[in-house]
Amino acid sequence: MHPRLELRNISKRYPGVVANDDVSLTIQPGEIHAVLGENGAGKSTLMKIIYGAAQADSGEIYCDGKLITAHNPAMSRALGIEMVYQHFALFESVSVVENIALSASSAFDLPSLAENIRELSLRYGMPIDPHRQVHDLSVGERQRVEIVRCLLQAPKLLILDEPTSVLTPQAVVKLFDTLRQLSAEGCSIVYISHKLDEVQELCDTATVLRNGKVTGTARPKETTSLELARMMVGSKLPEMHVSPAAPSERPVLEVRNLSASARDHFGVDLKDVSFNVHGGEIVGLAGVSGNGQAELIALLSGERRHAQGGAIKISGMPAAALRPDERRKLGLAFVPEERLGRGAVPSHTLWENAVLTAHRFGTVRKGLVDRRRASAFAAGIIDRFKVKANGPGATAQSLSGGNLQKFIVGREIALAPKLLLVSQPTWGVDVGASAFIRQTIVDLSRAGTAVFVVSEELDELFEICDQLLVICQGRVSPPLVRASTDREEIGLLMTGRTTSNDQKGSGSVALQD
Amino acid sequence: MELFIAIFTGTVIAATPLIFAALGELVVEKSGVLNLGIEGMMLMGAALAFWAVTAGCSMPVAIIAGALAGAAASLLFGVLALTFLTNQYAAGLALAIFGSGVSAFIGRGFGSDPIEALHGVNIPILSDLPLIGPLLFRFDPLVYLALAMFVVISWFLYRTKAGLILRTIGESPQTSHAIGHPVIRIRYMAVLFGGLMAGLAGAYLSVAYTPLWVENMTAGKGWIALALVVFATWRPLRVLLGAWLFGGMTILQLQGQALGLQVPSELLSALPYLATIVVLVLISRNRQMLALHFPASLAKPFRPAG
Numbered sequence: 122m123h124p125r126l127e128l129r130n131i132s133k134r135y136p137g138v139v140a141n142d143d144v145s146l147t148i149q150p151g152e153i154h155a156v157l158g159e160n161g162a163g164k165s166t167l168m169k170i171i172y173g174a175a176q177a178d179s180g181e182i183y184c185d186g187k188l189i190t191a192h193n194p195a196m197s198r199a200l201g202i203e204m205v206y207q208h209f210a211l212f213e214s215v216s217v218v219e220n221i222a223l224s225a226s227s228a229f230d231l232p233s234l235a236e237n238i239r240e241l242s243l244r245y246g247m248p249i250d251p252h253r254q255v256h257d258l259s260v261g262e263r264q265r266v267e268i269v270r271c272l273l274q275a276p277k278l279l280i281l282d283e284p285t286s287v288l289t290p291q292a293v294v295k296l297f298d299t300l301r302q303l304s305a306e307g308c309s310i311v312y313i314s315h316k317l318d319e320v321q322e323l324c325d326t327a328t329v330l331r332n333g334k335v336t337g338t339a340r341p342k343e344t345t346s347l348e349l350a351r352m353m354v355g356s357k358l359p360e361m362h363v364s365p366a367a368p369s370e371r372p373v374l375e376v377r378n379l380s381a382s383a384r385d386h387f388g389v390d391l392k393d394v395s396f397n398v399h400g401g402e403i404v405g406l407a408g409v410s411g412n413g414q415a416e417l418i419a420l421l422s423g424e425r426r427h428a429q430g431g432a433i434k435i436s437g438m439p440a441a442a443l444r445p446d447e448r449r450k451l452g453l454a455f456v457p458e459e460r461l462g463r464g465a466v467p468s469h470t471l472w473e474n475a476v477l478t479a480h481r482f483g484t485v486r487k488g489l490v491d492r493r494r495a496s497a498f499a500a501g502i503i504d505r506f507k508v509k510a511n512g513p514g515a516t517a518q519s520l521s522g523g524n525l526q527k528f529i530v531g532r533e534i535a536l537a538p539k540l541l542l543v544s545q546p547t548w549g550v551d552v553g554a555s556a557f558i559r560q561t562i563v564d565l566s567r568a569g570t571a572v573f574v575v576s577e578e579l580d581e582l583f584e585i586c587d588q589l590l591v592i593c594q595g596r597v598s599p600p601l602v603r604a605s606t607d608r609e610e611i612g613l614l615m616t617g618r619t620t621s622n623d624q625k626g627s628g629s630v631a632l633q634d
Numbered sequence: 635m636e637l638f639i640a641i642f643t644g645t646v647i648a649a650t651p652l653i654f655a656a657l658g659e660l661v662v663e664k665s666g667v668l669n670l671g672i673e674g675m676m677l678m679g680a681a682l683a684f685w686a687v688t689a690g691c692s693m694p695v696a697i698i699a700g701a702l703a704g705a706a707a708s709l710l711f712g713v714l715a716l717t718f719l720t721n722q723y724a725a726g727l728a729l730a731i732f733g734s735g736v737s738a739f740i741g742r743g744f745g746s747d748p749i750e751a752l753h754g755v756n757i758p759i760l761s762d763l764p765l766i767g768p769l770l771f772r773f774d775p776l777v778y779l780a781l782a783m784f785v786v787i788s789w790f791l792y793r794t795k796a797g798l799i800l801r802t803i804g805e806s807p808q809t810s811h812a813i814g815h816p817v818i819r820i821r822y823m824a825v826l827f828g829g830l831m832a833g834l835a836g837a838y839l840s841v842a843y844t845p846l847w848v849e850n851m852t853a854g855k856g857w858i859a860l861a862l863v864v865f866a867t868w869r870p871l872r873v874l875l876g877a878w879l880f881g882g883m884t885i886l887q888l889q890g891q892a893l894g895l896q897v898p899s900e901l902l903s904a905l906p907y908l909a910t911i912v913v914l915v916l917i918s919r920n921r922q923m924l925a926l927h928f929p930a931s932l933a934k935p936f937r938p939a940g
């Protein structure tokens with residue numbers, strides 16, 4: 122029998138880097154194969170080549186024993202290959218069902234497709250409303266759409282490029298069940314993730330890439346995660362040091378009785394949200410995506426303004442009615458969850474992207490951009506956060522996902538803000554770099570900055586936060602001290618059921634996640 | 635009553651070339667391509683259709699010739715903008731100038747005699763109805779074709795998969811390419827369709843609206859069509875209404891001149907252009923609606939990533 126997929130000596134270079142260097146691998150029908158590697162190792166590039174969205178400079182691809190020539194995504198789809206892109210391939214201006222219809226091979230019948238989506242997405246544990254517009258969706262919801270779209274096609278080879286980066290643990294469990302079932306039916310799966318425990322749980326085999334080269338293969342189920350990490354990074358993992366917090370006397374961020382209606386009827390109303398973040402401490406917000414995090418973040422960052430200026434105070438100043446740039450002047454720095462688009466302008470260079478928020482830093486003088494300083498500032502970030510990029514002149518879109526994340530987080534941290542808002546700080550960042558980013562956030566807070574982190578990764582929140590808040594259906598729980606709470610309590614709060622049995626019944630929607 | 639019928643039918647007729655040209659451009663722009671050369675394509679269509687009639691071709695043949703001339707001109711633009719990724723503004727402007735030059739060249743031998751215009755239809759019973767007949771059922775066939783195109787295009791864009799693919803290419807050709815749609819091929823088809831429609835618009839001018847040949851006889855209607863698409867926020871119904879508004883103002887302005895209003899005639903002639911733009915600007919101020927219908931990749935060159 123022929124292997125489902127065989128790559129022979131694939132090479133691909135971009136200006137300044139060799140993204141794939143003589144890569145060969147083989148995947149049998151029904152095999153779940155992990156591709157592992159640091160940020161910028163060339164994983165996404167390899168996947169795009171398999172799918173035909175990028176062309177290899179040299180090498181051959183065989184599918185079921187047949188050589189593929191003049192490759193393109195349409196051909197892949199005809200061959201039964203489907204791909205979940207790391208940076209989703211969804212159109213913002215149309216609805217979920219239209220997005221899915223665009224790549225469905227079935228007849229163009231939106232109502233019945235919508236019904237299908239509703240049903241299957243529930244079954245897969247990733248409920249989505251087929252009639253929502255994609256531009257209203259959080260990244261977590263977009264990820265669900267992207268996955269459900271592929272699953273609907275009953276593929277023969279499924280490529281998943283970091284499909285769980287912003288998925289909730291409950292959804293991941295269901296996804297794995299589905300993937301195992303697919304594989305039992307003969308579907309081959311290529312799985313990319315920086316979460317090694319997932320890889321160990323799911324994957325039969327693994328190929329490790331470093332700097333574009335295959336550096337080894339492994340059977341993840343028989344290998345410890347430490348060994349896997351070492352194969353990827355090639356050196357020892359840094360250790361985290363979290364010293365006790367020394368909160369400032371007065372809070373840097375004060376949120377008082379903040380209520381706001383959702384921007385559209387699919388959003389969540391925020392109800393009477395109050396909390397404080399002091400200088401020197403890290404407060405985390407846990408919750409299933411789509412429970413009001415997006416609204417809260419928009420209000421805190423200034424993307425959306427609130428009539429009641431005093432509902433949000435930064436360093437004692439009423440700030441809820443201020444524009445984002447006015448809030449930045451008060452010492453706010455902000456890392457949005459959407460990296461391309463909101464966090465960075467994809468087609469612009471890194472130094473230009475650095476100028477966007479760093480103009481206080483002498484990169485802009487008398488309205489003119491000081492290009493040398495901007496370049497130096499960007500180069501500083503690249504250096505400090507070990508961003509793999511072709512210098513400050515590289516465009517944001519040419520960076521690998523994790524490297525762009527490192528750059529954006531680095532840019533905001535380098536501003537030495539009084540208040541840092543971060544959404545999904547280590548989305549798609551490899552193990553070594555996540556540890557580094559977390560450590561930097563901790564160090565920043567210990568130097569006096571107030572930090573507010575929104576993340577779907579409970580492990581991350583537990584690792585760095587001093588206090589935890591839980592958001593569910595627009596309500597925020599009272600603060601829980603990290604040291605005296607546990608995952609179970611947080612998990613219950615996330616689904617809207619408190620341990621003390623009040624508020625019963627309101628959790629049915631969130632529970633499905 | 636007579637006056638009302640004259641104004642109404644005059645409006646519909648004056649709007650027809652704009653409906654063709656603007657709806658064609660709407661489809662082009664929805665795919666993310668900006669073709670500024672409508673004026674040139676219309677003039678090519680007008681010249682060729684007129685030439686065909688004087689050469690003894692039948693009306694339908696002449697009109698088709700005009701449409702094909704527009705399409706041929708658009709192909710030129712397509713090759714420049716889509717294959718060679720030339721700046722779309724520049725390529726479109728070049729086409730506008732080129733079309734006007736070529737049409738003037740073709741038209742040198744035409745003389746100034748009018749030809750016999752395209753006849754109105756005569757539908758048994760309907761056309762003879764009192765009031766309704768002259769109001770609705772005696773137009774020439776192209777007027778009905780323009781309305782049919784409106785229905786077909788609206789249906790195509792918002793009810794078919796191909797229309798959805800076209801619109802999403804206009805939002806993000808990168809994403810379209812990533813999920814396997816042939817971006818360049820579809821954009822070529824859109825551009826050709828736009829050319830065909832502009833050619834039809836031109837043919838309508840020279841064989842039905844004012845059945846004689848005058849150099850640059852489109853008199854800026856191609857540019858108005860462009861403006862219509864923008865101010866109609868890329869929605870077919872608004873394009874239709876905008877075209878009628880322009881047609882109505884044109885007719886009112888002619889009536890005003892005929893009645894000998896004490897206003898300089900130049901000012902009166904400028905009125906339709908001015909009024910249409912003012913009204914459309916006013917109704918297109920809703921930013922959110924604009925963002926929803928605007929083809930985000932408009933005029934940005936695209937090459938599938940290697």
Ligand SMILES: Nc1ncnc2c1ncn2[C@@H]1O[C@H](COP(=O)(O)OP(=O)(O)OP(=O)(O)O)[C@@H](O)[C@H]1O
Nearest residue numbers: 135140160161162163164165166519520521522523
């Ligand atoms: N379009 C492009 N132009 C230039 N360089 C690129 C382009 N795409 C990728 N690269 C470079 O190729 C290398 C590999 O990138 P790739 O996206 O494959 O990494 P990755 O392994 O997926 O990383 P991550 O885990 O961060 O997603 C990186 O150095 C990146 O900067």
Ligand SMILES: [Mg+2]
Nearest residue numbers: 165207521522
């Ligand atoms: Mg990647």
